[in-house]
Amino acid sequence: MQEIxxxxxxxxxxxxxxxxxxxxxxxxxxLFFDVxxxxxxxxxxxEIISDKLSDQFHFHNAYxxxxxxxxxxxxxxxxxxxxxxxxxxxxxxxxxxxASYSDRKYHIIxxxxxxxxxxxxxxxxxxxxxxxxxxxxxxxxKLLNQLKRGIKVEGKTHSIVKNSLLKLPNAxxxxxxxxxxxxxxxxxxxxxxxxxxxxxx
Numbered sequence: 055m056q057e058i059x060x061x062x063x064x065x066x067x068x069x070x071x072x073x074x075x076x077x078x079x080x081x082x083x084x085l086f087f088d089v090x091x092x093x094x095x096x097x098x099x100x101e102i103i104s105d106k107l108s109d110q111f112h113f114h115n116a117y118x119x120x121x122x123x124x125x126x127x128x129x130x131x132x133x134x135x136x137x138x139x140x141x142x143x144x145x146x147x148x149x150x151x152x153a154s155y156s157d158r159k160y161h162i163i164x165x166x167x168x169x170x171x172x173x174x175x176x177x178x179x180x181x182x183x184x185x186x187x188x189x190x191x192x193x194x195x196k197l198l199n200q201l202k203r204g205i206k207v208e209g210k211t212h213s214i215v216k217n218s219l220l221k222l223p224n225a226x227x228x229x230x231x232x233x234x235x236x237x238x239x240x241x242x243x244x245x246x247x248x249x250x251x252x253x254x255x
Contacts, residue, residue, distance in 0.1 A: 083111075084111045084112050084113050084151035085110055085111065085112040085113075086112070086113060086114065086115075087112050087113070087114040088114065088115060089114045089115065089116050089175050090115060090116070090177075092175060093116060093175060093176070093177055095180075095226075095227065095230070095231075096176055096177045096178070096179045096180050097174065097175070097176045097230050097231070097234060098174070098175045098176070099172065099173070099174045099175075099222045099223050099225075099230070100172075100173050100223075101170075101171070101172055101223050102169065102170065102171040102172070102173060103168065103169070103170050104168065104169050105168055105169070106155075106156040106169060107125065107127060107154045107155055107156045107169050107171075108155050108156065109152075109153040109154050109155060110153060111130065111151055111152075111153040112151065112152070112153065113148075113149050113150055113151045113152065114148065114149075114175070115148050115149070115177075116148055116175040116176060116177050117145065117146065117147055117148060117175070117176050117177065117178070117198070117201060118145070118146045118173065118174065118175055119143075119144075119145045119172075119173070119174040119176075119219065119237070120142075120143070120144050120145075120146075120154075120171060120172075120173050120174075121141075121142070121143050121171060121172045121173075121216060121219050122138050122139070122140065122141065122142040122143075122169070122170075122171050123140070123141070123170040123171060123172065124140055124168065124169065124170040124171075125138070125139070125140065125156060125168070125169035125170065125171065126138065126139045126140070126156065127154060127155050127156040128154070128155055129144075129152070129153070129154045129155075130151070130152055130153045130154075131144070131146065131150060131151075131152045131204040131250040131251055132150050132151060132152070132203065132204060132250065132251025132252070132255040133251055133252055133254070133255045134204070134250040134251050134252070136250070138154065141212070141216065142206070143206065143207040143208075143212055143215060143216060143219075144204060144205065144206050144207070144250065145201055145204070145205050145207065145241070146201060146204045146250075147198070147201035147202040147203075147204065148177075149202075150202060150203070150204055150251060150255075152204070156169060172219055172220070172222065172223065174219070174222060174234070176234060178198060180231060181194070181235075193239065193242035193243050194235075194238050194239055194242045196242065197238060197241060197242035198238075200249070203249045203250060203251040203252075203253070203255065204249065204250035204251050205241075205247040205248065205249055205250060206247060206248050206250060207241060207246060207247045208246050208247060208248065209244070209246030210244075210246060211240055211241055211244040211246035211247070212246060214240050215237050215240060215241060218233050218236055218237050218240075219237065221233055222234070
């Protein structure tokens with residue numbers, strides 16, 4: 055993982071985003087969040103309904119899928135800085151620094167705006183090395199390796215994955231594994247995604 059140049063980020067945000075001038079945690083080195091304790095059966099799903107997002111710049115030891123059902127704002131993934139809006143869907147590999155924060159309108163007291171999202175943390179421990187080395191699993195194995203840069207899912211695959219993700223909060227046990235594997239497989243055999251962090255990261 056390339057070390058974050060805080061001076062570089064400060065120059066970018068001073069030009070483009072006054073919110074960052076008021077939020078010093080984005081200039082610090084990313085914090086490590088250990089999420090392994092949450093991963094019952096290697097998968098943890100949470101639904102977020104909040105007035106705003108205001109993450110600290112961080113990374114963790116698990117893969118992450120994040121679907122913004124409702125909300126707008128800015129997002130950092132590695133050395134990528136971009137916007138998110140309704141239906142934004144990204145997947146990140148372990149150890150890639152990232153943060154999301156809502157637009158300024160979400161920070162106004164008594165604002166009626168809200169953020170609704172589904173976040174899934176997972177570790178593919180349930181896929182054995184024997185499975186990973188088979189021809190059938192080759193696309194998924196390749197995808198998991200590519201997630202070190204983070205991807206944004208779009209197109210027809212986005213709709214398929216979104217429908218599966220909406221079922222995960224109410225799924226458990228084998229059903230959650232089945233849904234998650236279907237998500238990974240559908241993405242792995244499609245071209246409906248773009249990378250977030252650059253190859254230099």
